[in-house]
Amino acid sequence: MTVHRLTQQAGAAGIRRAVLLGTPIEADRALALNLVDEVTEDPATTLAALAEAAGAVDGTEMAIRRQLIFEAGSTAFEDALGRHLAACDRSLRRTGPSA
Template identity: 50%
Template sequence: MQLPHHIDGRRPLSAAVVKALDAFIDKIEDAPADTIPVLEVTGFPEPGHPDLPEIATVNKWERVLRRLERLDRPTVAVVRGDYGGIAVEALLATDLRVAATDACLHLPAGPRGVWPGMGLYRLANQVGFARIRRSILFGGTISVTEALARNIVDEVSDDVAAATAAAVALLETAVGQDVAVCRQLMLDATTTTFEEALGRHLAACDRLLRQDPAGEVADAAAVR
C-alpha cells in the first residue's frame, strides 16, 4: 500500500513545508508495516525568487530530510516535469525514484547560484564528485536521460502510475528486512574505514541471524 505526499518545488522553504513533511513521516511511522511512502515531486522556483529562508528553517528542513532518509521502510519518489528547489532535495533522500519522460532536474539554486545545502552532499555521495562537478559548479539543468545515466533516478516510464505501483509492490516485500540498517551501512561506506565499518556490519549480520521467520529479533540466549 502506498501513502503519497506532494513536495512542490515552486514553494520556497518555510516552516510550513517542514511541518508538513514532519507530519507525513509521523503518519508513516504509525501506519501498517506494508505502507510505502511515495513522494510526488514536481515544480521548480522561478528565477530570482526573493523569499529566502532563515538558517534555523534550513536546519529544521535538513533534519526532517534526515528523518525521512532513516525511515525503517523503503521510500519512493515520483518525478514529473521540471523539478528543482526543495523537490530535488527531497528526491535525494529517497530510496527508489521513478521519473516521467518529461522530467528535468534543476539544481536547487538561489540568487547567488547553486544552493549549498545538503543536497550537494547527497549528490556527491550518490552520483560521484566527478560526474556532478560541472553541474554543481556551473549550474544548468539535467535531462531525464542524464539523470538516469547518473543514477539520480532509477526508472523512466511513459506510465508513471503503473511503474510506481510496480515499484511499491516490489518494495512491500522488503518490509521487515532491516531496510534502515542496510541503508545506513551503505551511506556510511564512503566515509568509514574498513575497520570502523566491520563492527557495524557484524552487528547487523548478528541481528539478522537472530531473527525468527516473522522478522522479530529472538532472544540471544534462546538462540544459543
C-alpha cells in the first residue's frame, strides 16, 4: 500500500530508487516531491501555528475538505464539481449573509 500511495502522490519516477533500491527519501527530496508540506527545526512552534490555523475550521468541515482532497484524483469532473459546489454552499450558510 505504501508503494501505491507514494506512486499516486509522487509518480513512479519520483520514488523508483526508494522502492527498488531502498534508498531513503531525504527531507529535501520529500519536499520536492510534495510528500511533505514542511520541514522545520522547531517542530513545537510549527505544530502550534498549524493547530491554531486548523482550529479556525471546525472538525466536520475539516473532514469534508480532507475527503474532497482524497477523492479529487479519482472523481469525474462533474461529480467533483457537484461536491465542490455543495462545499461552497455549506461554507456560505455557515458564515451567514454578507453585509
